[in-house]
Amino acid sequence: MERTxxxxxxxxxxxxxxxxxxxxxxxxxxLRTETIVVRNGKVESLASRESHGFGVRALxxxxxxxxASSHLEPRELDRVAAQAVSLARAxxxxxxxxxELGEPVSLRASYRTPVQINPFSVPLGDKVSLLLSAxxxxxxxxxIRAAEASVEMVQMEKTFLSTDGSSIExxxxxxxxxxxxxxxxxxxxxxxxxPNSVGRHQTTEGxxxxxxxxxxxxxxxxxxxxxxxxxxxxxxxxVTTIILDGSQLALQVHESCGHPIExxxxxxxxxxxxxxxxxxxxxxxxxxxxxEKVNITADATVPGGLGTFGYxxxxxxxxxxxxxxxxxxxxxxxxxxTAARLGQRSNGAMRAESWAHLPLIRMTNINLEPGEWTxxxxxxxxxxxxxxxxxxxxxxxxxxxNFQFGTEYAREIKKGKLGDLVKNxxxxxxxxxxxxxxxxxxxxxxxxxxxxxNCGKGQPSQAAHVGHGASPARFRNVQVxxxxxx
Amino acid sequence: MxxxxxxxxxxxxxxxxxxxxxxxxxxxxxxxxxxxxxxNYIHQNIAQKDTTLSIRAVVGKKVGIxxxxxxxxxxxxxxxxxxxxxxxxxxxxxxxxSLPVPRPIxxxxxxxxxxxxxxxxARARMAGVVCRRAKEAGLVAAGSISxxxxxxxxxxxxxxFAQHASTSAEMTxxxxxxxxxxxxxxxxxxxxxxxxxxxxxxAVGRARRGQNPIALPPGEYPVVLQPYAVSDIxxxxxxxSFGAQAYHEGRSFMSGKLGQRAMGENIRIWDDGLSLxxxxxxxxxxxxxKRRVDFILxxxxxxxxxxxxxxxxxxKESTGHALPPEFATFGPMPGHxxxxxxxxxxxxxxxxxxxxxxxxxxxxxxxxxPMRVMMTGMTRDGTFLVERGAIVAPVKNLRxxxxxxxxxxxxxxxxxxxxxxxxxxxxxxxxxxxxxxWNFTGATEF
Numbered sequence: 001m002e003r004t005x006x007x008x009x010x011x012x013x014x015x016x017x018x019x020x021x022x023x024x025x026x027x028x029x030x031l032r033t034e035t036i037v038v039r040n041g042k043v044e045s046l047a048s049r050e051s052h053g054f055g056v057r058a059l060x061x062x063x064x065x066x067x068a069s070s071h072l073e074p075r076e077l078d079r080v081a082a083q084a085v086s087l088a089r090a091x092x093x094x095x096x097x098x099x100e101l102g103e104p105v106s107l108r109a110s111y112r113t114p115v116q117i118n119p120f121s122v123p124l125g126d127k128v129s130l131l132l133s134a135x136x137x138x139x140x141x142x143x144i145r146a147a148e149a150s151v152e153m154v155q156m157e158k159t160f161l162s163t164d165g166s167s168i169e170x171x172x173x174x175x176x177x178x179x180x181x182x183x184x185x186x187x188x189x190x191x192x193x194x195p196n197s198v199g200r201h202q203t204t205e206g207x208x209x210x211x212x213x214x215x216x217x218x219x220x221x222x223x224x225x226x227x228x229x230x231x232x233x234x235x236x237x238x239v240t241t242i243i244l245d246g247s248q249l250a251l252q253v254h255e256s257c258g259h260p261i262e263x264x265x266x267x268x269x270x271x272x273x274x275x276x277x278x279x280x281x282x283x284x285x286x287x288x289x290x291x292e293k294v295n296i297t298a299d300a301t302v303p304g305g306l307g308t309f310g311y312x313x314x315x316x317x318x319x320x321x322x323x324x325x326x327x328x329x330x331x332x333x334x335x336x337x338t339a340a341r342l343g344q345r346s347n348g349a350m351r352a353e354s355w356a357h358l359p360l361i362r363m364t365n366i367n368l369e370p371g372e373w374t375x376x377x378x379x380x381x382x383x384x385x386x387x388x389x390x391x392x393x394x395x396x397x398x399x400x401x402n403f404q405f406g407t408e409y410a411r412e413i414k415k416g417k418l419g420d421l422v423k424n425x426x427x428x429x430x431x432x433x434x435x436x437x438x439x440x441x442x443x444x445x446x447x448x449x450x451x452x453x454n455c456g457k458g459q460p461s462q463a464a465h466v467g468h469g470a471s472p473a474r475f476r477n478v479q480v481x482x483x484x485x486x
Numbered sequence: 487m488x489x490x491x492x493x494x495x496x497x498x499x500x501x502x503x504x505x506x507x508x509x510x511x512x513x514x515x516x517x518x519x520x521x522x523x524x525x526n527y528i529h530q531n532i533a534q535k536d537t538t539l540s541i542r543a544v545v546g547k548k549v550g551i552x553x554x555x556x557x558x559x560x561x562x563x564x565x566x567x568x569x570x571x572x573x574x575x576x577x578x579x580x581x582x583x584s585l586p587v588p589r590p591i592x593x594x595x596x597x598x599x600x601x602x603x604x605x606x607x608a609r610a611r612m613a614g615v616v617c618r619r620a621k622e623a624g625l626v627a628a629g630s631i632s633x634x635x636x637x638x639x640x641x642x643x644x645x646x647f648a649q650h651a652s653t654s655a656e657m658t659x660x661x662x663x664x665x666x667x668x669x670x671x672x673x674x675x676x677x678x679x680x681x682x683x684x685x686x687x688x689a690v691g692r693a694r695r696g697q698n699p700i701a702l703p704p705g706e707y708p709v710v711l712q713p714y715a716v717s718d719i720x721x722x723x724x725x726x727s728f729g730a731q732a733y734h735e736g737r738s739f740m741s742g743k744l745g746q747r748a749m750g751e752n753i754r755i756w757d758d759g760l761s762l763x764x765x766x767x768x769x770x771x772x773x774x775x776k777r778r779v780d781f782i783l784x785x786x787x788x789x790x791x792x793x794x795x796x797x798x799x800x801x802k803e804s805t806g807h808a809l810p811p812e813f814a815t816f817g818p819m820p821g822h823x824x825x826x827x828x829x830x831x832x833x834x835x836x837x838x839x840x841x842x843x844x845x846x847x848x849x850x851x852x853x854x855x856p857m858r859v860m861m862t863g864m865t866r867d868g869t870f871l872v873e874r875g876a877i878v879a880p881v882k883n884l885r886x887x888x889x890x891x892x893x894x895x896x897x898x899x900x901x902x903x904x905x906x907x908x909x910x911x912x913x914x915x916x917x918x919x920x921x922x923x924w925n926f927t928g929a930t931e932f
Contacts, residue, residue, distance in 0.1 A: 037815045042579045044815045046572050047551040053536065068534040070555045087531040090606035094614045096527030124575040132577065145735045148815075184736040189857050269524045271628035272660040274850070275866075278931075356534040393852040395885075397864045402885055402930035404862045406854050424855060426862075428885070428928055459522055459530075459630045482887065482927045 008074060012056050013163050015081035021058040021088070023101060024081070025162035027313060028054040028072065029355035034120065037150045038131040041139060046128070053355040058084035062098025063091035068356040102340035106165035107317070111310020113173040114303075115206030119153035122207045127151055130215060137219035138181045143227045146182035149219070150200060151175070151210060152453075154465075158313075166315035174306065174465065175209045176202030176453060181223035183230050190229035190423060192408055194222045196247045197391050202451035202465065203304045225409060232421040235410065235481035241385030242427055243378060243474045246442075248407055249368060250450035250468035251391045256431040257289075257296055258366040258466070260400040261323055261331070262349075262457075263338040265361070273459055275398025278431070279329060281342065289329040290435025293371060296324035298333055300348060300364035305467035306451035307366075309351075313359035316348035323366065327435075335361050353462035360458050365449055367469030371441030375472050378440055380416040386480055387411045387418060388425055396431075404428040404482075427480045437476045446471035487602075487635055488515050488537060488557075490649050496539065496557050497641035503566045506543035506573060508585045510642040512771060512811065513557075514538045517602075520632035521609035526617040528610060540811045543569035544585060548576035551811050583798030588646040591775045594766040597635075601653035601677040604633040612682040616659045619686035625693050627686075629659040633677060640773035648773040654765045655680055656908065659689035660867060665932065666699055666880050668692025669846055669867035671714060673906050673913055675765055692846060692868040699880040701929060702871060708842035708898075709924040710835045710872070713905040713916045718848045718863070719890045720823040721911035723755065726856050728781045729807070730796035731817025739857055739891055740787045748787040749894040754826030755782040757791060759806070764822045764906060765913050769806060771814075776806035779820065782894075793818035821912035828900025828917065835899050835920040837875035843884075843924070844870040844877060851910075859890040864930065885928035896922040 009026055016024035030052040037045040055068035058081070065087030067080045131149040138147035154174040161167055178200030182191045195201040195213050203209050244252065259265065260277035268276055279287070289296075300308055300318035309318055314336050323331045333349035334342075338361065350359040379387065393406035406426040412419035449469040456463055497511040515537040522530035539562065540553040550572025552565045609631045620627035637651040655677035659670045670688035672680055711719075732738040739748060749755075759767045759776035769775050772794050779791045792800070793808035796818055807818035836844055843865075851863030862885065869881045901917030908914070 035812075039815065042581060043549075043576050044579070045551060046549070046576050047553070047811065048568055048572060049553040049812065051536075051538075051555045053555065055534075063528065064530060066530070066532040068532075068536075070536045083533055087533060087606050090521070090610045091528040091531045093607070093610040094523060094526075094528045094617055096525055096529070124572070128575065128577065146737070182735070182737065187857055189737050267525075268626070268628065269522075269529050271524055271662065272522070272630060272658055356536055358530060358532050393854050393862065395850045395852045395862045395864065397883060397885070397930045398849050398866055399930070399932060401932075402864065402883075402928055404885060404887070404928065406852075406862075426854060426887075430930070460518065460520060460632070 009161055011074060012077040012081040013161060015078045016056060016058045016085055017163060019082055019085040020060050021085050023059040023163055025057050025160065026054060027355060028159040030157045031354055032155045034153045036127055036131060037148065038135045039148045040146060041132065041135055043128060051354060055355050056081045056084040058088045059099055060085055060088035061092045063088050063095050064099060065091060066358045099337050100340045101336040102345060104164040105315050105336065107315055108167045109311060110169040112171045113204045115173050117207035119175045119207045120155065134179055134215040134219040137216060138179065138223035141220065141223035141227050143183045143185060143230060144181050144223050145184040147223065148180045149215060151177045152200060152202065160313065160315050162315055168311050168315050170310050172204060172309055173206065174202055174204050175206055176200040176451065177210045177213060177215060179215055179219055179222050181226040183226040185230045188230055190226050192222045192226040193390055194218050196450060197408060198454060202306050202453045203449065204306060204308045205304045228421055229423045232423040235422050235425040237481040239477055239479050241382055241474060241476050242478045242480065243382065243385065243387045243472055245389040245472050246446060246448050246470040247450050248388055248391050249470040249473055251394055252405065253296065253366055253368050253468045253470060254452055255394055255396045256400055256403055257323065258363040261333050262361045263332040263334045266332065267338060267341065270457065274457065278399045278401050283329055285330055287329040288327055289324045289432060290327045291438045292327045293438050293441055294324055294327045294435050295369040297321065297367050297369060298323050298364050299367055302365050302449055302469065305365035305449040306453065306465045307364035307467040312348040312350045313352050314346065314350045316346045319347045321347045333361050333363065351464060353464060357462045360462065362457065362464040363455065363466040365467035365469060368441065370444040370447040370471050373440050373442045375442050375446055378442060378472065378474055379413060379418060382413045382474065383415060385413045386422060386425060387413055388427065401431050403431065425480065426482065427478050428482055429478055434475060437478065438473055439476055441473040442471035487517050487637060493637065493639045496562055497639060499559060500541060500562050500566050501641060501643050503563050504543060504570065504643065506545050506570050508544035508643050510542040510585050512540040513639040515637045517635040518632065520630055521606065521613055522630040523613045523617060524628040526621055526627050528613055531606060539565060541565050541569040542811060543573045545570065545573040547578045547580060547582050548573045549579065549582060550576060553811065581799045582795065585642045585644055586646060586772050586774045586794045586804060587644050589775050591648050591769050592760055594760050594768045596650065596652035596675055596766045598653050598676040601633050601655045601675065602635045604655060604677045612657065615682040616686040619690050620661045623690050623694060625690060626662045627659060631657045640769065640771065642773065646773045648769045650768055652765065652767065657682065657685050659685050661689040661693040663693055663697045666693060666696025667867045668696055671907060673908050696868050696880040699882045702881045702884065704884060704926045704928055706923045706925050708839055709921050710839060710844045711919045711921065712846050713907050713918055714847035715845050716825065716916040716919050717907040717909040717914040718851050720755065720825060720914045720916060721909050722859055722861060722890055724820045724823055724911055726853065726859055728790055729817045729819045730790050730792045730800065733790040734800060737856060739859060740790060743787050744789065746787055747785050749782050749785045750897050751785040752828065752897055752900060753782050753785050753894050756780045756824050757820035757822050758824060759822045761822065763915050770808040771810045772808040774804045774806040774808065779805050791818050791820055823914045825916045827902055827904050829902050830899040831902055832918050835918060836872055838920065839872040839875060842872050843881065844872055854887060861890055862887045882932055883930050884926040886925055887927040888925045893921050893924065898922050
């Protein structure tokens with residue numbers, strides 16, 4: 001990135017202050033993305049995208065304004081800074097409790113994602129060949145109607161300056177990959193994905209991540225599983241024991257813990273979009289969220305996590321903080337403003353999708369800490385139930401209580417052994433009761449930080465890249481397969 | 487906002503610089519302003535301006551795509567060269583035929599100056615109306631008011647040049663009490679048509695009626711769905727079923743069934759980007775003129791929509807439904823869906839419910855089984871029990887697991903008025919529906 005000289009950038013903050021801002025910050029972001037999608041043996045997309053611009057946030061008389069532009073030049077810096085102040089003044093017309101940011105945050109720092117192989121340095125031809133080879137393996141399986149293999153590389157370079165005196169430079173590198181095999185028979189479609197569904201698995205690592213997941217070596221199995229699902233048993237409708245694989249559990253954590261602990265959502269500022277949260281402040285430190293086996297942390301420092309960074313978009317250092325300890329709800333994800341409302345200091349969760357977006361409280365890596373079981377032992381210890389793998393559908397109410405998930409793949413568990421394949425598996429429940437029924441979690445050997453590169457929030461909607469460490473875990477007395485009313 | 491002339495200068499520069507066999511240039515300039523409120527005050531107030539340049543370079547049957555957001559000459563030249571370079575690293579795609587050739591494009595007027603000039607002060611006034619009305623009723627308001635001004639230009643080396651400027655304004659109000667909430671939404675091209683008082687009245691009224699909800703056991707109930715809920719049904723038909731890629735890969739309920747009955751005889755669903763009842767857009771992101779596509783006509787599956795790639799592959803003509811380049815791998819999709827109106831006023835539909843539910847909107851709907859368009863989701867912001875034709879109580883929100891396709895075979899009455907609604911997809915012009923049975927499979931605590 002051609003770093004624009006800080007002396008020039010500071011003028012935006014000077015302009016904002018001169019026009020009456022009590023606080024202002026500036027983010028300059030250059031985002032570079034390379035995506036390759038191979039579908040049915042054809043390279044359907046070989047795309048490189050770059051977006052560069054800046055955003056100014058200004059606080060005037062306790063109210064916020066934010067303006068952003070793609071023209072990074074002195075006059076535009078002035079115009080946008082003035083616009084942010086003017087928007088803040090308009091906010092004052094319908095003002096509530098004045099915003100307080102707590103103690104000033106002033107840091108001069110830098111951060112860069114450590115990678116072994118820069119994903120942008122790998123020759124395009126090598127990337128395309130890898131995907132074509134994986135695609136061919138999937139297409140070799142009869143009844144596969146759509147075979148898709150993809151990789152995505154992301155580099156985000158950010159400069160953050162604030163009137164508190166912060167000056168921070170960061171380079172975040174991400175690499176993602178995925179396979180999808182879609183099998184079709186008369187009136188039915190089944191899909192298997194690898195390593196994760198909804199496009200891809202992604203981390204803050206280099207090309208070594210793609211090599212480690214061995215797309216070609218897994219492509220045939222993935223396609224065969226999709227084809228086999230067409231002839232599998234339907235999911236029974238019963239209350240039973242389930243074991244969730246790590247990737248499905250990652251999304252369970254995301255929806256039923258990650259979103260409800262966002263303190264801006266808790267305080268009502270997302271009410272008009274995806275809703276609020278059942279984890280109201282009166283529950284902090286006292287509410288039993290799950291069984292004593294359940295320990296959840298928010299960790300923006302875990303190596304490779306998709307929610308790993310050096311500093312958030314308010315310049316607060318990345319942190320590891322407890323969220324659920326021995327089953328008790330003990331912490332929120334916070335910003336400077338929301339933390340101050342609870343008399344706390346921010347734990348560094350404010351991030352924006354791009355230069356054009358306002359930072360919001362976003363998940364970092366919300367991790368279910370590992371237990372002590374091996375997966376084999378856990379299955380052997382289960383008399384009757386279902387093993388569920390890879391998310392297919394997800395839905396939760398607007399306070400994050402009632403949920404229903406579906407998985408791509410399921411197997412019966414009978415007398416401690418995996419049995420027949422099951423299709424169209426779903427399970428449903430209420431968040432605290434579900435986590436209270438967790439009686440076993442697999443060990444660190446099974447623990448993976450799964451990447452979720454499509455977490456939606458805000459108006460206009462923003463997609464955040466977040467992570468979830470999880471290993472398989474067991475839950476008792478769960479309703480599965482409820483497709484018709486009981 | 488850039489003028490047509492300024493943007494044409496950029497497309498001319500890109501096309502002149504390209505050495506590819508065929509080249510396409512897309513410019514999307516957007517100017518978005520949004521005022522957001524919660525807890526009865528404005529907490530977010532933003533403005534963002536951006537212009538994206540996308541280059542599609544074709545070398546033989548190899549295609550490379552680059553996008554950037556600088557229109558400086560050097561940046562434009564670099565984008566063109568990178569697209570060519572990417573194309574050279576591609577493998578031949580025999581299914582690719584050609585970029586589209588120019589075709590006459592109808593002019594539709596989708597730009598209103600008053601919308602472009604919807605100032606922060608005006609937006610604050612509108613937010614203030616909802617907050618004041620909520621406070622007066624002892625309730626708490628959240629929501630947003632936004633306006634978007636955009637200009638899209640598509641040009642290619644075969645002589646195609648298309649441009650369209652548009653505006654739209656949107657207002658959402660969600661009003662909450664201790665035990666229930668109400669919702670209202672408006673979308674229009676002309677912000678002058680946006681009446682904050684009527685938005686506030688609708689949301690506050692619904693929230694008032696929604697307090698102290700009763701718990702209803704899950705089960706199958708007849709329903710009347712407000713247009714907000716009906717819009718979600720159309721979104722998922724568009725996403726899963728109406729595009730040529732899903733159709734030809736056998737992933738759509740329409741696959742191999744054109745000309746056969748798919749829904750009730752009273753159902754007509756079509757896409758029409760030229761209609762002034764929607765936020766019109768006369769061409770797609772390849773510059774191909776949009777034509778009306780009748781997906782469901784009197785219940786029969788009639789046709790699907792195409793972009794130039796799927797059309798070329800299947801020997802058809804594009805219907806003008808290409809998505810922007812970054813979403814092109816999803817295949818063509820509709821963006822301006824309509825559900826044909828019937829003759830029933832909403833009150834009549836409710837009065838004909840012996841025992842059933844009036845549902846305002848759905849929340850977090852997701853696909854459980856794509857071929858049957860089997861969905862799960864929650865009700866939200868106003869669900870009411872109707873007995874013997876009258877609303878008797880608000881109801882705690884329910885989870886449903888329901889095939890949208892089966893539901894469209896059980897539509898007993900269709901509203902006589904339609905409303906322009908944006909849910910997850912493009913703007914949909916939809917009436918309310920009365921459906922004989924809806925499968926509720928769970929309930930929540932509020």
